[in-house]
Amino acid sequence: xxxxxxxxxxxxxxxxxxxxxxxxxxxxxxxxxxxxxxxxxxxxxxxxxxxxxxxxxxxxxxxxxxxxxxxxxxxxxxxxxxxxxxxxxxxxxxxxxxxxxxxxxxxxxxxxxxxxxxxxxxxxxxxxxxxxxxxxxxxxxxxxxxxxxxxxxxxxxxxxxxxxxxxxxxxxxxxxxxxxxxxxxxxxxxxxxxxxxxxxxxxxxxxxxxxxxxxxxxxxxxxxxxxxxxxxxxxxxxxxxxxxxxxxxxxxxxxxxxxxxxxxxxxxxxxxxxxxxxxxxxxxxxxxxxxxxxxxxxxxxxxxxxxx
Amino acid sequence: xxxxxxxxxxxxxxxxxxxxxxxxxxxxxxxxxxxxxxxxxxxxxxxxxxxxxxxxxxxxxxxxxxxxxxxxxxxxxxxxxxxxxxxxxxxxxxxxxxxxxxxxxxxxxxxxxxxxxxxxxxxxxxxxxxxxxxxxxxxxxxxxxxxxxxxxxxxxxxxxxxxxxxxxxxxxxxxxxxxxxxxxxxxxxxxxxxxxxxxxxxxxxxxxxxxxxxxxxxxxxxxxxxxxxxxxxxxxxxxxxxxxxxxxxxxxxxxxxxxxxxxxxxxxxxxxxxxxxxxxxxxxxxxxxxxxxxxxxxxxxxxxxxxxxxxxxx
Numbered sequence: 001x002x003x004x005x006x007x008x009x010x011x012x013x014x015x016x017x018x019x020x021x022x023x024x025x026x027x028x029x030x031x032x033x034x035x036x037x038x039x040x041x042x043x044x045x046x047x048x049x050x051x052x053x054x055x056x057x058x059x060x061x062x063x064x065x066x067x068x069x070x071x072x073x074x075x076x077x078x079x080x081x082x083x084x085x086x087x088x089x090x091x092x093x094x095x096x097x098x099x100x101x102x103x104x105x106x107x108x109x110x111x112x113x114x115x116x117x118x119x120x121x122x123x124x125x126x127x128x129x130x131x132x133x134x135x136x137x138x139x140x141x142x143x144x145x146x147x148x149x150x151x152x153x154x155x156x157x158x159x160x161x162x163x164x165x166x167x168x169x170x171x172x173x174x175x176x177x178x179x180x181x182x183x184x185x186x187x188x189x190x191x192x193x194x195x196x197x198x199x200x201x202x203x204x205x206x207x208x209x210x211x212x213x214x215x216x217x218x219x220x221x222x223x224x225x226x227x228x229x230x231x232x233x234x235x236x237x238x239x240x241x242x243x244x245x246x247x248x249x250x251x252x253x254x255x256x257x258x259x260x261x262x263x264x265x266x267x268x269x270x271x272x273x274x275x276x277x278x279x280x281x282x283x284x285x286x287x288x289x290x291x292x293x294x295x296x297x298x299x300x301x302x303x304x305x306x307x308x
Numbered sequence: 309x310x311x312x313x314x315x316x317x318x319x320x321x322x323x324x325x326x327x328x329x330x331x332x333x334x335x336x337x338x339x340x341x342x343x344x345x346x347x348x349x350x351x352x353x354x355x356x357x358x359x360x361x362x363x364x365x366x367x368x369x370x371x372x373x374x375x376x377x378x379x380x381x382x383x384x385x386x387x388x389x390x391x392x393x394x395x396x397x398x399x400x401x402x403x404x405x406x407x408x409x410x411x412x413x414x415x416x417x418x419x420x421x422x423x424x425x426x427x428x429x430x431x432x433x434x435x436x437x438x439x440x441x442x443x444x445x446x447x448x449x450x451x452x453x454x455x456x457x458x459x460x461x462x463x464x465x466x467x468x469x470x471x472x473x474x475x476x477x478x479x480x481x482x483x484x485x486x487x488x489x490x491x492x493x494x495x496x497x498x499x500x501x502x503x504x505x506x507x508x509x510x511x512x513x514x515x516x517x518x519x520x521x522x523x524x525x526x527x528x529x530x531x532x533x534x535x536x537x538x539x540x541x542x543x544x545x546x547x548x549x550x551x552x553x554x555x556x557x558x559x560x561x562x563x564x565x566x567x568x569x570x571x572x573x574x575x576x577x578x579x580x581x582x583x584x585x586x587x588x589x590x591x592x593x594x595x596x597x598x599x600x601x602x603x604x605x606x607x608x609x610x611x612x613x614x615x616x617x618x619x620x621x622x
Contacts, residue, residue, distance in 0.1 A: 028442060224384060224447075225446055236441060242469075244382065244384045245469050278365075278368075278373065281364070282506045
């Protein structure tokens with residue numbers, strides 16, 4: 001079953017996401033707050049923390065972009081890359097692990113550790129028929145199976161929270177307590193519907209719970225903006241108010257589909273009723289990874305018992 | 309005497325760069341005038357009133373689904389300010405300060421502060437580049453201004469999602485807006501044109517007027533969120549499609565055809581009156597905010613006046 005899920009996710013990404021022309025991709029660096037930066041190229045956003053002890057990355061995009069990513073990081077800090085934290089298993093977030101690990105000098109006194117929830121490791125190491133195993137150097141072998149993992153690096157506390165059954169079953173969000181920044185992964189994707197990966201253990205209720213957890217941790221500054229900044233899996237730098245809008249959208253669509261299921265409507269009839277119509281102009285664009293129908297279907301399956 | 313003339317000329321010339329970059333002085337304290345759209349601004353728009361707003365179907369459904377309980381139940385909404393495109397037609401007073409380059413004395417920006425939620429905004433006049441698309445959006449957005457004769461044209465992007473009207477008509481984070489500030493003596497007119505690819509089928513123009521108010525002293529407006537109504541974390545008040553019981557009120561109260569209240573681009577233009585048809589229900593007399601604006605009165609009481617008991621002139 002896991003192997004089938006692995007095949008499906010690779011297939012889904014290959015089918016839904018046009019393979020970027022990596023030669024043309026540029027890595028954009030946005031300062032976020034204190035010693036946190038957001039890197040954006042193709043694939044998911046990367047959160048980078050720099051300081052006197054070295055560099056920490058949250059997610060790694062795709063392997064072909066590793067040299068460009070590391071070149072930008074070296075402009076921010078000459079320090080050694082010490083940690084990679086993966087927010088989830090999808091290839092646009094873990095795809096660069098191995099290539100980056102191979103790019104950096106190997107120093108036994110300053111080893112690179114790759115951290116993720118154990119469900120990410122389990123899925124990456126599950127055999128997928130017809131595909132080579134995931135490269136060992138890129139595996140998150142410093143996995144954790146608890147609800148949270150604490151660490152301290154570059155002078156600030158960092159808390160990695162597992163968000164169960166959210167957009168997958170291995171989601172983590174990363175709170176930089178000193179810098180007051182959250183790396184949210186694909187639980188939060190402003191401008192796009194969330195990709196609730198039912199086959200990989202995601203669910204709409206877990207997605208909402210994950211968003212609410214981000215809102216618990218984020219504290220806005222004056223006039224309900226700024227304060228804690230949130231780096232989404234894809235899209236621009238956000239804050240508490242942006243997460244509220246996104247959470248409200250997911251809750252309201254959930255409410256509508258739940259009501260339709262209660263009235264005995266089939267998935268096809270629900271799709272035809274367009275329960276996301278008033279959100280599509282904000283959350284669907286020409287390069288969207290998730291269509292309105294796919295989002296509706298994932299919510300339907302979550303509520304109708306399709307979620308595992 | 310000759311020395312004084314030279315000195316005077318030097319002082320005049322020293323002022324030229326500033327004059328060239330700012331033809332009109334907007335600095336000072338301003339009070340809003342509500343003669344335009346008064347019931348819409350004070351106390352605020354009726355639920356279901358989309359008349360004259362060029363909304364698309366998505367905006368209409370979003371507004372139909374809006375439940376004002378959200379402001380109480382979702383605590384994050386309690387202290388939200390208006391967006392910059394709405395704040396100029398809100399209820400608060402305004403102060404405008406010139407931000408000067410300390411060396412050249414050129415005006416590099418205008419800084420505004422409003423009494424509601426302590427909204428502060430900077431309008432850059434120094435030609436700086438806009439932030440990247442990946443930069444955070446804010447309630448007030450990123451504004452740049454340029455002079456066109458005596459009119460200041462302002463362009464604003466990087467807005468957070470907010471509302472076009474306080475009855476749930478949404479305005480997206482994709483929106484931008486242009487302002488035209490004109491000063492006539494002690495009056496400031498601000499024309500705002502909002503473009504929103506997500507929710508508007510064509511730009512929405514609105515105007516607001518302010519009067520100079522030199523004696524005004526702006527105070528604090530401190531807001532802290534509290535849990536007013538304990539509810540489950542995954543509860544967001546909303547009306548399911550087709551279930552909002554309040555949408556017909558505005559048509560019935562004011563004797564407006566239901567279709568007209570649904571808004572859309574054609575309701576923005578006067579020609580629409582010729583084709584809009586008749587109302588299903590026309591009240592025999594004014595039923596709602598009947599004396600709004602009369603004799604300078606505000607719209608505090610929504611109930612109609614008791615005409616048969618009105619005091620007769622002595």
